[in-house]
Amino acid sequence: MSGKVRAVMMALIAGSGLMLAGCAATTGKNVQGELLVAPAPNDYKLEITLAKLSEIIDSAKLTNEQRARFLYERGVIYDRLGLRLMARIQFHEALKIMPNLADAYNFMGIYLTQEGDYEAAFEAFDSVLELMPDYDYAYLNRGIAQYYAGINQLAVKDLESFYFADKQDGYRVLWLYIAQHQVNAEQAKAQLLLNRAQLSDDEWSTAIVDYVAGKYTDAELLALAKKELKHPREYLERLCEAYFYMAKVAEYQQLNDNAVQYLRLALATNIYDFVEYRYARVELARLVKPVSQGAAQGPEQEPEQEQE
Template identity: 45%
Template sequence: MVLSIWGCSSTDHVEPPKQSLPPKPEPASLILATPLQVSYQSELALARLGQMLSEMELTKEQRAELFYERAVVFDRVGLRSLARLDFTRALREKPDFAEAYNFIGVYLVQQQNYDEAYEAFDSALELAPDYDYAYLNRGIALYYGNRPDLAASDIKRFFEAEPEDPYRVLWLFLAEAKLDADQAKRNMRERYEKYHDSSWNWDLVRLYLGDLTPTQLMGNVIKGVKENRDLAERLCETYFYLGKLELAKGNRKEAISYFKLALANNVYDFIEHRYALLELDLMSRKRQNSTDVSAKKQASI
């Protein structure tokens, strides 16, 4: 299904003003996938893991692994409270479980408990110093916790482990842009020129560089896609980064629409889905705080 992001104009006749008008922004066509549903395989895995945990004689190590596996499945299907409970159980059985600390940290970021999230990621990295994704997730926690210098440092380390990955280029740009937007864009251009290939997801970087319009990007997203899951995953990523771009431009309403579209695909285990929800919550809180301040000013008059 293809929709227009721009609202319909009025059909009432209005005499156009004599002065020249700025050109209208190019409308972006929106593509929708069928939202992902819980698969039979996931349901079967949850049933099997639950049975093993309740009926088998297991060592603490084995119980920790099974709790972790079940938590990952819970997370994949969007049952995050149950997932967090099982990750915590895994840590109780195996206190040196770095991957479980990493997941707990991600959930704490989504709840905006940044200090506790830093501690969880620190524990993961203390146990596994080369755990790349713990650096990314700690960097994202620092990014949302308004500590951009530390965020850029962590995400740069994540980027350097695989610089050919366009998502690492994007997240490093987002972190660096909080420090110096112009320099961040120059850095992104250099990384793009050095590492890009023909993969479709480099189009996301081209979008941020201004080499591609949103309409062109959406036209490329569907190329080569044969399965609905692939389309849903691509759209989750694409709409999230479009939302971040619009938010950076100050286009709040457009950003909200894109973040909601990112969520609509139900790709629960993608970081773009996780943080689209956080972005919406942050925007809602900011608006509520602004409303509260205005109300207090009015009351004091």
Template identity: 45%
Template sequence: MPMRTNVTFIGALLLLGSMTGCASQSSVNQLPDNVVLVEPERAEFRYEIELARIAQMLGEDLSQEQRGELYYRRGALYDAVGLRTLARMDFTRALEYNPRLADAYNFLGIQYTQLEEFDYAYEAFDSAIELNPEHRYAYLNRGIAEYYDARTELSQEDLEYHLKKEPGDPYRVIWLFLAEHENDPELAQKSLEKNKTQLDQAEWGYQIVQLYAGQLAEKEFLQRMSRNLEESEKLSERLCEAYFYLGKYMQIKGEPLSAMNYFKLALMTNVYEFVEHRYASVELTRIRKAMLTR
């Protein structure tokens, strides 16, 4: 649920306090004081080179399909560096030139979900699935949209289908648990225990499942999350995941202020491509709205 980082164990709460303003000052002391901070991601140089190359190629004589592919590729690059509006414009252009780009519809669906424009999101995901019924992520992303739109039964259906395609993926297990928990927390916990048996215990994601299953304390989870990084794995990516799911975990425990700070920590990693970074901002917006209506 996809970048070189320096780890610092510091008084992260002071930093968070200066970033969040008066509204969340009371939440500062609710986080452990040994959270891991990481240098935020920076856009890779090769992205800049490729963006320049695509801009040059778009000025050449191209077929409709070639132009659509280039707009899609540039949109994906813009999305990877957090330029969501430019990305959305390019995905829309890509589909004007080539209406059969399932991946462009999938990206648009994600972006509309982030904007909480759910009707547009469903239309985009449905189009992606119609074009490619075996699309790797469209069911996950539609399930997440339904989760945030409080259509939990439909969300469970999509997320169950997604999990069946790869039962050994801990992140699929977690998203299904979150959807099920909205309807029936006790049943969700039993389902989590069952689905957990299909997972590789050596994988980092298994520890997130253990946290939700009550087999790993928050403090121990924090101590473990920067250990044993694989060669291809970046600390910022792992922390983005860890802090997002800690935020969701604290929500389940009824601690929205702590959840808020974990979501902020997820956003601080700048891992824009990850599902967890995408929806951390949605979670923060919802918590703030809930606080204002109290």
């Protein structure tokens, strides 16, 4: 492999956790009077990386493994840009070349869950765990798929596995609570309070857990979202998360109109690669379906935030 290809490949593999740098955002008022930040445009650095990746895939001499990994990395960038169909094509092509690429199966399972194809999603996540039994995020994603499929006991089991892998992660506490709530709401609340004791008071995710536990109002949680921000995009990320969990609480309180509004606000952030964004559309479809007397209203029938 040439020095150029090696350098780019190492940067891209390390860049799997690359964060988008947000631009200066404008503000407006939503109907409840809270400040809402307009979604920032995509980071041009991601587009540059995408162009470089495409050049290498098209012109460089690569081994099969290298080509598969470059295709996977290009899929990750497409996913972060909201181009889910393009991302899916990359993951599919990568798996044709390298069938043991666990990360690609994980993404495919997520997309299949969003589409409601749960059996195929389970197969994808099972493949991840066969290849990498310690891949804890496969337990999260399979648990979420089981939750939306209505297999609540299995969802709790997988989300417990995900939680026990890191008890100091507030998001793990939240997803376990969501699954447990479907089984027994009172016991779920009691377990949430016990799990809260393991969390740091300084984390944003802990503030969300406290909100779900009833410590904060909606307005207080949104106010906390503005504090101690480390980069411009972080406020949008926090809003995406806050609105999603606010919607779940509103749903539990049978305030479905509020839940629908919060889910639409979560989608308006365009934080495409966050789990809360991914499933806000699924949650929205579940809430609006009864209004249409059973008419099919899947994720694609809401105003699209993604470019597919």
